[in-house]
Amino acid sequence: MPEFVALMAMTSATIAFSIDAMLPALPEIGATLAPDAPNAAQLVIVAFVFGMGLGTLFSGPLSDALGRKRVMIGGAVVYSISAALCTIAPSLELLVAARVMQGIGASGPRVVAQAMVRDLYAGRGMARVASFIMMTFTLVPAIAPLIGSFIIMGFGWRGVFWAFVVFSAISSAWLIIRQPETLPVELRRPLRMSKLKSAAGEVFAHGNVVRAITIQTLVFAMLFATITSVQQTYAVTFDRAESFPLWFGMVALLSGLASFANASLVTRLGMPFLIRVALTWHLMLSFGLGLFWLLGLMPLIWIFPTFVIWQVSVFAMAGLCIGNLNALAMQPMGHIAGMASSVISAVSTIMAVIVAAPIGLAFNGTPVPLFFGVGVCAAVGLFLARRLREV
Numbered sequence: 001m002p003e004f005v006a007l008m009a010m011t012s013a014t015i016a017f018s019i020d021a022m023l024p025a026l027p028e029i030g031a032t033l034a035p036d037a038p039n040a041a042q043l044v045i046v047a048f049v050f051g052m053g054l055g056t057l058f059s060g061p062l063s064d065a066l067g068r069k070r071v072m073i074g075g076a077v078v079y080s081i082s083a084a085l086c087t088i089a090p091s092l093e094l095l096v097a098a099r100v101m102q103g104i105g106a107s108g109p110r111v112v113a114q115a116m117v118r119d120l121y122a123g124r125g126m127a128r129v130a131s132f133i134m135m136t137f138t139l140v141p142a143i144a145p146l147i148g149s150f151i152i153m154g155f156g157w158r159g160v161f162w163a164f165v166v167f168s169a170i171s172s173a174w175l176i177i178r179q180p181e182t183l184p185v186e187l188r189r190p191l192r193m194s195k196l197k198s199a200a201g202e203v204f205a206h207g208n209v210v211r212a213i214t215i216q217t218l219v220f221a222m223l224f225a226t227i228t229s230v231q232q233t234y235a236v237t238f239d240r241a242e243s244f245p246l247w248f249g250m251v252a253l254l255s256g257l258a259s260f261a262n263a264s265l266v267t268r269l270g271m272p273f274l275i276r277v278a279l280t281w282h283l284m285l286s287f288g289l290g291l292f293w294l295l296g297l298m299p300l301i302w303i304f305p306t307f308v309i310w311q312v313s314v315f316a317m318a319g320l321c322i323g324n325l326n327a328l329a330m331q332p333m334g335h336i337a338g339m340a341s342s343v344i345s346a347v348s349t350i351m352a353v354i355v356a357a358p359i360g361l362a363f364n365g366t367p368v369p370l371f372f373g374v375g376v377c378a379a380v381g382l383f384l385a386r387r388l389r390e391v
Helices: 002-020 023-033 038-066 068-086 092-120 123-137 139-155 159-178 193-205 207-237 244-269 271-294 300-361 368-385
Strands: none
Touching: 002 038, 002 068, 002 092, 002 123, 002 139, 002 159, 023 038, 023 092, 023 139, 023 207, 023 244, 038 068, 038 092, 038 207, 038 300, 068 092, 068 159, 092 123, 092 300, 123 244, 123 300, 139 159, 139 244, 193 207, 193 300, 207 244, 207 271, 207 300, 207 368, 244 271, 244 300, 271 300, 271 368, 300 368
16 A cells, blocks of 8 residues: 555646646746736646646546556656647747646546546545545645746756656656556446446436535635745745745645544544534634734734645645545445546536636735635535535
């Protein structure tokens, strides 16, 4: 299990590295390619996540038909070629287009890794393994912005994309050499539209699965909205652009403890209970800080520390919720794990981008729009979580 968890974490961390290593580059990208609209640099992050959501519609069914490893390697090839194209993109529009393609490629390792876990584990056991993966995965966003800033200093912001190629090559080589195929030939499902439609219908016909997908969408939206605007908040609101990678790394490491706690608690307390606790806490914190800030009641000395605490809460909430929500959604879908993983990931990711983009772009020099946008998402998620069940 330890090597499997480490490999799946590194494969899944392709996503985190592709997003978080770009954060220190956003000011330079905006100044170089969109000097009249620097907020538009956020689209480099949003485009990647959107492409990832689109790609998940295909990678899961393909892995059910062709096997897990083939699709993961194919996705890594698309990801690497697209990253190389980003290094020569002459405009923001072409850079965004290449990032969409890069996201499509990254969807292969992301979705199929989830299906691999489901091939080998189920229920609370799957949630436990997912928590260990999330805990290991947390190390990547902890250091990705710092790595990105070092690369930018030495090679410029375009050099970050070559780092993506190297990262993907290492994880792909490890997968090819060490990981056996988890889906036997006799259990593979032919790639037929009628069967894909039937499988998708089965996913959406299950009420508990739909609730889990919807809540996961809101959790992703909270996470994406925070990630897209957090660098601007540190730079503009708090004048801490240079120290941002260090603060981001510290926050990621602290919030990683939530995944460790989830792995320890989920078998005793259950997945729905932990999801409700995480959403309740973050709901109260977001609206509380938003009101204090808006009304000018926050003492000056506490403004920055409370934002850091809030950011830790966002990432910790995601660590407590995402693995559990995915396990709840996948629990009755073991016989169509690849397709179910695709539908769940595609819907939750694409819809999360639609919700998160306006929240991130509403940045006005303060984190108030972020506090209230995330708070509304938490409130809706908590309302739906009341009816979540382990089936």
